[in-house]
Amino acid sequence: MKKLSLIFLIAAMFIFTVSTATLAQVPGYWDLKxxxxxxxxxxxxxxxxxxxVDTGxxxxxxxxxxxxxxxxxxxxxxxxxDREIDASGDPEFSFMPIYALAEYDFMNNPYYMFGQLGxxxxxxxNLPGYSVDDTSGGLYYAVGAGMDLSNTMTAEVMYSVNNGEADLNGNSEDLDYSKLTVSLGVKF
Structure with missing residues (x-):
């Protein structure tokens, strides 16, 4: 039930974002980072x-x-x-978040703040000493700040948390992965 509620929340946010963009009739842009x-x-x-966790x-x-x-x-x-946990046996994991975002640009300034939810x-x-039978995703959220380096280049720093669930030796265990990210991007 918790997953279904989360999926409905994200779908509603996506529909709101798309409908808002359509009503604004302003062309959007891609940002690859x-x-x-x-x-x-x-x-x-x-x-x-x-x-x-090792740098990834x-x-x-x-x-x-x-x-x-x-x-x-x-x-x-x-x-x-894939990134490794600092433990013997080199266990690896990865997340793939899909999210809605809101960004606030400061007027007459190259700086902006943003939030993501998805x-x-x-x-x-390969988690040493455990049998990983199944994994499932969960909530993703992030907050950060960025700067437009030029009309087509951006730099950002953000704090994010990925949540998931794994069946370890037959027991369902919740987990979260928190990190700091520094990124460079190109807008077009």
């Missing part, structure tokens, strides 16, 4: 606990439509390349 995730920590409920690379695609009064709305997709898929392999 590459991000470096560092300072990551994964927290797995149950016996495993928490552990640090994320590929990002977003479609944004200027709305009004400095607001920009849109949606995006992030693909996190759902992510989750995959995990």
């Amino acid at each position: 590459a991000g470096l995730d560092f300072g990551g920590k994964i927290d797995i409920d149950g016996a495993y606990g928490s552990d640090d 690379l994320t590929l990002i695609g977003e479609y944004k439509v200027p709305y009004r009064n400095g607001w920009t709305l849109g949606g995006g997709l992030r693909y996190q390349l 759902y992510n898929t989750f995959d995990m392999d």
Whole structure:
């Protein structure tokens, strides 16, 4: 039931974003980015606990439509390349969030703030001492700030959290992965 409610919430946000963009009749633009995730920590409920995560690379695609009064709305997709947990056995995992976004541009300034909310898929392999039977995604959220370096280049820093669930040795365990991301992007 919790997953179904989350999916309906995200669908409603997406429909709102698309309808707002249609009503605004303003052309949107794509923003493609590459991000470096560092300072990551994964927290797995149950016996495993928490552990640090190696630095990872994320590929990002977003479609944004200027709305009004400095607001920009849109949606995006992030693909996190597999990253390793700092533990023996080199366990790997990845998330792929799909999200709605809202961005506020400060007037006469290259700076902006943004928030993201969505759902992510989750995959995990080879957790030492545990049998990973199944994985499922969960809530994704992020907040950050950015700067327009030029008309076509952006730089951002953000804090994000990915939530998921894994069946470890037959027990369903919740987990969350929090990190800091620095990214560079191209708008077109």
